[in-house]
Amino acid sequence: MFSLKLAISTFFAFLAVGQSQQFQIQNWGNGQPTTNYTYTNLAAGRFKVDWILGAGGNFVAGKGYRGSQNLFVDPPNPPHHAQADHYTRVVNYTANYNPTGNSYLALYGFSNNPFVEFYVVEAFAAHNPSDNAGHSFYGYHNSDGAQYELWSKYNGNLRQYFSVRRTNRRGGTITFNNHYRAWAAAGLPLGSLGNTFIVVEGQQGRGNADVTVGVRPTTSIRETATPTTRSLVCVTSSHTIGTICKPRATKRDETATLVKVARVEAVPTA
Numbered sequence: 001m002f003s004l005k006l007a008i009s010t011f012f013a014f015l016a017v018g019q020s021q022q023f024q025i026q027n028w029g030n031g032q033p034t035t036n037y038t039y040t041n042l043a044a045g046r047f048k049v050d051w052i053l054g055a056g057g058n059f060v061a062g063k064g065y066r067g068s069q070n071l072f073v074d075p076p077n078p079p080h081h082a083q084a085d086h087y088t089r090v091v092n093y094t095a096n097y098n099p100t101g102n103s104y105l106a107l108y109g110f111s112n113n114p115f116v117e118f119y120v121v122e123a124f125a126a127h128n129p130s131d132n133a134g135h136s137f138y139g140y141h142n143s144d145g146a147q148y149e150l151w152s153k154y155n156g157n158l159r160q161y162f163s164v165r166r167t168n169r170r171g172g173t174i175t176f177n178n179h180y181r182a183w184a185a186a187g188l189p190l191g192s193l194g195n196t197f198i199v200v201e202g203q204q205g206r207g208n209a210d211v212t213v214g215v216r217p218t219t220s221i222r223e224t225a226t227p228t229t230r231s232l233v234c235v236t237s238s239h240t241i242g243t244i245c246k247p248r249a250t251k252r253d254e255t256a257t258l259v260k261v262a263r264v265e266a267v268p269t270a
Helices: 082-085 176-185
Strands: 024-029 035-041 046-053 059-065 089-110 114-125 135-143 146-154 160-166 167-169 171-175 190-213 224-227
Touching: 024 190, 035 059, 046 059, 059 089, 089 176, 114 171, 114 176, 135 160, 135 171, 135 176, 146 176, 160 171, 160 176, 171 176
Parallel strands: 114 160, 114 167
Antiparallel strands: 024 059, 035 046, 046 190, 059 190, 089 114, 089 171, 089 190, 135 146, 146 160, 167 224
């Protein structure tokens, strides 16, 4: 069973970022013996990751921007009530993403007040990250040429928001403001944002990825349908934003807490 990682509210004190030009590094693994992955930092927004994960393995690795600098327009740090009007910029990326097992490719970050871990999921492997007994479905919204599903989960320590694209793609543009507003309309507000990244997450299985943040693909972007069947949660075509679909199964009692601790990396500029 695919298991989402948990985190505690001290995450920001331990967040590891490194700088390569304007790009920040996200490189976290849970330290388990089954977490075998290699992260390679390349010039500008490019990175590579290779992984072979057994049960209990988990990593989140990628590149992005300090303090959501790519998401804001002036003013760079608006008051909370005005933030939605300022998250108008986009994130471009190109990815050669080849996963098996449980993995996904996403725009990823955290917010404070409220403390939330969020994902805009662009592609995944065998398991839809929303298919978890603890998730609730909040409806659909449209962005960048496709429909996304809105999900949320709370494990007692951390609230997680997901916006899951209904067609897998490996490159393009993510207009973050659309997801921010859709979550807010569903009663799932974000607070002030920390760093934001394009990441690959792996939790079991193997694969490799070569990703460049800040660059759109130069060829056509192939999209494939994602699985629409869920074994643990309900999804109906009639749900609109803000209408909660309760999970089919009883929520699991998840008590384990993982602290995201990683080192600060000094990365030379390219």
